[in-house]
Amino acid sequence: MRVVVPFATVDPKTRLSGPLDPEERREFSRAMLGDVLESVREAGGEPEVLATAPLDVDTPATVDDRPLTEAVNAALEPETAVVMADLPLLTAETIEGLFETPGDVVLAPGRGGGTNALLSREPEFRVDYHGGSFLKHRASASEIGSVGVVDSHRLATDIDEPADLVEVLIHGEGRAVQWLREAGFSLVRTESRLAVDRAPDGR
Template identity: 55%
Template sequence: MDALVPFAAREPKTRLATVLEPDERVEFARTMLRDVCSAIDATDASPTVLSTDPIDSEWPVVVDDRPLTAAVNDRLDPPVAVVMADLALATPDALSRLFGAEGEVVIAPGLGGGTNALVVREPDFHTDYHGASVADHRRIASEVGVEATAVDSFRLAVDIDEPEDLAELLLHGSGESVEWLRSAGFELSTPDGRVTVRRQAR
């Protein structure tokens, strides 16, 4: 199965701007992309990076600077998977469970209502990544006559988007992205009993 990995190469991870400088965000985003592609590569699927700009990668790269929905839909040739590039907690086991799940449309929901990963086997299905996309994708599946299957996976539900997400990565991650954060001085902190991160002075 082909697996598209959309990647915003231009000014990535803007919501991490309070904790990372622009060049750090680029480096961190590309490190997470490598972790995701490596995890996919360890399954029966083959990753292709769908990037907004040319990038160096050991995996095939297709450049498309259109909005996410249009770029993905133009390449939605079933059977195909779509896996977001910031799922740094993803493991080959979690992805294999997604790829192997039965159903014409299989969804791995994100914690905030997004769609973190998809498997599409129905040729009439299309994506819509605006707003609460997981609800939209269930609706679109119903409109084309199939029922979307949900895969309940913590490792696929957590996308690394906000500063608080870095704590989840430090707690549960095991790839290059974790090592990058640690080398950048990030560590877990528990003020008032709540787990968060802090950055050591460098």
């Protein structure tokens, strides 16, 4: 199955600018992208990167610097999945679950109401990202066909904020968690929860 993976090449993940400098954010974003692409391949999918600027990656890539909604709609075809690039907890089994879920449109919500992944089997379906996109996608998809929803922690966990790094260090298995550990990040226990700390001699 064709899987489109949108990727912001220039100045990615600005909300991680506290713990990571611009170059580190680029490196970490590429590590997460690598994890997503590997999981898609292991699940039998055929990934295509939809990048905002040219990048060196070992998979087919198309450059489209338009806003996310416009770029994805231009690339969307029937029997196409769209999986975001900041989902480093994905496994092949997670992607297979997306592929196997019935529905003309299958949606995987993210925390906070976004849409972290979807599968469209309906040629009339179009995306509309940002501003609670899961509810918008579910409503528009229900007007043209059946809707499947994937309830998955690994699909729901996108990495946007510094606190999200905890999830990578707990559940990550690939490049992203390795990058964080090599950069000196580790888990620390506070009075109420786990948090992330960085060694002074980190990158």
